[in-house]
Structures are given as structure tokens and as C-alpha cells.
Amino acid sequence: MDMKNIVLLAIVAILIIAPLVMYNGHGEDDGFFGGSDDAGGEAIEENNPDYEIWAASPWEPPSGEIESLLFALQAAIGAIIIGYIFGYWHGGKKVNKNE
Amino acid sequence: MHIMEGYLPPMWCAIWFIISAVVVIYGIMQIKKYTAENDDAMPLLALSGAFMFILSSLKMPSVSGSCSHPCGNGLGTAFFGPAVTAVLSVIVLLFQAILLAHGGLTTLGANIFSMGIMGPVCGYIVWVALRKANISASISMFFTAFVADLMTYITTSVELALAFPGADMGATFATFFGIFAITQIPLAIAEGLLSTVIYNYIENARPDILVKLGVISEQEAGAN
Numbered sequence: 001m002d003m004k005n006i007v008l009l010a011i012v013a014i015l016i017i018a019p020l021v022m023y024n025g026h027g028e029d030d031g032f033f034g035g036s037d038d039a040g041g042e043a044i045e046e047n048n049p050d051y052e053i054w055a056a057s058p059w060e061p062p063s064g065e066i067e068s069l070l071f072a073l074q075a076a077i078g079a080i081i082i083g084y085i086f087g088y089w090h091g092g093k094k095v096n097k098n099e
Numbered sequence: 100m101h102i103m104e105g106y107l108p109p110m111w112c113a114i115w116f117i118i119s120a121v122v123v124i125y126g127i128m129q130i131k132k133y134t135a136e137n138d139d140a141m142p143l144l145a146l147s148g149a150f151m152f153i154l155s156s157l158k159m160p161s162v163s164g165s166c167s168h169p170c171g172n173g174l175g176t177a178f179f180g181p182a183v184t185a186v187l188s189v190i191v192l193l194f195q196a197i198l199l200a201h202g203g204l205t206t207l208g209a210n211i212f213s214m215g216i217m218g219p220v221c222g223y224i225v226w227v228a229l230r231k232a233n234i235s236a237s238i239s240m241f242f243t244a245f246v247a248d249l250m251t252y253i254t255t256s257v258e259l260a261l262a263f264p265g266a267d268m269g270a271t272f273a274t275f276f277g278i279f280a281i282t283q284i285p286l287a288i289a290e291g292l293l294s295t296v297i298y299n300y301i302e303n304a305r306p307d308i309l310v311k312l313g314v315i316s317e318q319e320a321g322a323n
Contacts, residue, residue, distance in 0.1 A: 004299070005296045005299055005300070008292045008293075008295060008296050009292070009293075009296060011292055012289045012292050012293060015285050015286075015288060015289045016159050016160065016289065018162060018285075019160040019161055019162050019163075019164065019285075020160055022162065022164075023160075023164055026164070031164075032164045032165070033160055033164065033165065033166050034165050034166065035158065035165065035166050035167065036165050036166065036167040036278055036279050036282045036283075037100070037101045037102075037103065037167070037201070037202075038103075039165060039278045040102070040103075040106075040255070040259065040275060040278050040279060041103045041106055043274055043275065043278060044106055044259065044263055047263065047265055047271070047274070048263050048265070051108075051263070053105040053106060054105050054108075054109065054205075055104050055105035055203065055204075055205045056104060056105055057104045057196070057200035057203060058197070058204070059197070059198075059200065060200035061198075061199060061200060067199060070198050070199050071156045071158075071199065072156075074152055074153075074155075074156040074194060074195070074199075075152070075153050075156040075157065077149070077152055078149040078150065078151075078152030078153035078154075078156070079149075079153055080149075081145055081146065081148075081149035081152075082146055082149045082150065082153070082297075085142045085143075085145060085146045085149075086300065086304060088142060089142070089304045089305050090304065093304070
């Protein structure tokens with residue numbers, strides 16, 4: 001069971017590392033590793049020059065640093081909840097056994 | 100899959116908003132039903148939401164040379180169905196729209212429709228079909244999450260092609276499909292694998308909850 005999960009996680013790691021190896025040396029400056037969401041927006045702008053963007057985000061992270069802070073916060077919130085619930089289940093099982 | 104703030108004409112914002120609102124309201128009713136019937140549903144629901152929170156924050160590189168993120172919508176889909184997953188997606192999408200300027204409030208309906216509705220619906224069909232064919236829950240989970248993730252991005256491409264058909268809607272769809280879906284294929288595989296791993300841990304920890312929810316049968320739970 002644990003072995004199976006480790007193998008699956010290793011495949012995930014390979015999937016993520018592969019592009020980094022394939023495009024090693026390239027960066028955002030030559031058009032690599034940009035976000036597909038941004039690319040989608042750019043495609044709209046290119047093909048529809050007349051389209052007026054009629055709404056703007058109420059607030060934007062002022063820099064990449066702040067953005068990564070908030071993304072890390074998002075992941076941390078999720079991870080805390082998942083860790084808590086697995087701990088809760090695990091503890092519950094132990095109590096049941098001791099009774 | 101996030102359509103950025105203001106990048107969808109008002110008419111389409113309204114259409115997706117209305118469709119999504121109906122499903123989300125139905126999803127809230129379903130959550131009430133699940134949690135009233137079963138005390139153990141709440142932690143599993145929170146776990147599914149938290150999984151979505153983590154996965155949609157992880158922007159991963161893809162072999163296409165650009166980055167995108169998985170959705171995490173397959174897990175909740177297998178446990179609770181698409182409508183409940185739509186509710187969970189609202190939390191994630193609001194967080195990202197308000198704090199990260201990722202997606203937007205005007206495009207919220209369209210983003211809920213892709214990540215919370217269409218992706219999960221397709222994933223759910225796969226889940227039900229594979230489970231009917233007696234495929235193990237673990238393996239079914241992989242394909243459910245893979246399809247839910249990929250269909251989320253294909254739906255985004257469709258939404259954008261509908262809103263910006265240009266001269267040839269097919270060609271426009273192909274452009275967006277190239278941007279979103281091709282990048283997404285390896286990430287969808289990664290998401291499928293991650294969903295399977297967390298599913299394995301859940302099944303190991305509390306098979307009884309999964310039996311109660313009808314995710315697995317008692318025989319399957321006993322086999323562990």
C-alpha cells in the first residue's frame with residue numbers, strides 16, 4: 001500500500017521534473033514557463049483588438065513576491081485541513097481500539 | 100482555466116452565472132442532506148475542499164513549456180457528485196479572485212461552470228461507468244480526476260470560443276484548446292495520480308465512511 005503510493009508520487013515528480021529538464025536554460029524571457037491563463041488572455045487581446053476589457057480586479061497582488069505569499073497561504077490552508085482530518089481519524093481509531 | 104476579470108462579455112458572464120448559481124444552490128441542498136444523514140460526511144467534505152485548495156494553488160510546468168495548475172475537482176466528485184463539487188469550487192475561485200486577481204468576480208460563473216460543473220460532471224460519468232464495470236475505486240479515481248481536470252480546461256476553451264468566435268469558431272476553439280488543453284494533459288495525469296494517492300489513504304483510514312456514502316461496497320472495504 002505505502003509502496004504503491006510512493007511509486008505513484010514518484011511518477012508525479014517525474015512528470016513535473018521532465019519539462020524543467022527538457023527546457024533547461026529557458027525562462028520567462030524567451031516565452032517558457034508562463035501561465036496558460038495569461039496566454040489565454042493574450043490570445044483574446046490579439047484576435048479581438050476591439051474588445052474592451054470592461055472590468056478589473058478590485059485588488060491585485062502588487063508584486064510576484066506577494067502573489068507567491070498568497071499562493072503559499074492557499075496551499076497551507078488546504079494542507080492544514082487535510083492534516084487535521086487525517087489526524088482526527090487516526091486518533092479516533094486509536095481511542096476506539098483502547099476502549 | 101481561470102478566465103481573467105473582464106475578459107468575458109457581460110452577456111456571457113450572466114449566462115454562466117445563472118447556470119452555475121442553479122447548480123450551486125442544488126449543491127448546497129445536497130450538502131445539507133449529506134451532513135444531516137451522516138456525521139462523518141463533514142470531515143470528508145472538508146478534506147475534498149482542502150484538496151482542491153492545495154491542487155489549484157500548485158502551478159506546475161508542463162511539457163508544452165508553459166505552466167498551469169490542476170483543479171483537484173475529481174476527489175469530491177467521486178465522493179459527493181458534481182453539484183457538491185461546484186459548491187467547493189466556489190470557495191476556491193472566490194479566494195483566488197479576491198486575493199490573487201486570478202480569475203475574477205465577473206467571470207466567476209464561467210469559471211465555476213468549467214471547474215465546478217462541466218469537469219466534475221464528465222468525471223462523474225467516468226466514475227459511475229468504471230465502478231459499474233467493477234474497476235477498483237483506486238483506478239477509477241485516477242481516470243475520474245484525469246477526465247475532470249482535462250474537461251475543465253476544454254470547457255474553458257469552449258467558453259472562450261463561444262464568447263470570441265472570431266471569423267471561424269472552430270479555429271478559435273483550436274487556439275484556446277492549444278493553449279489550455281495541450282498544456283494540461285501531463286498535469287491531468289499528475290492530478291489523477293495525486294487523487295489516487297489521497298484516495299488510498301482515505302480508504303485505508305476510514306473505509307466505513309466510504310461504505311456509508313456508497314463510494315465502495317462492504318466487500319471492498321473488507322478486502323483492505
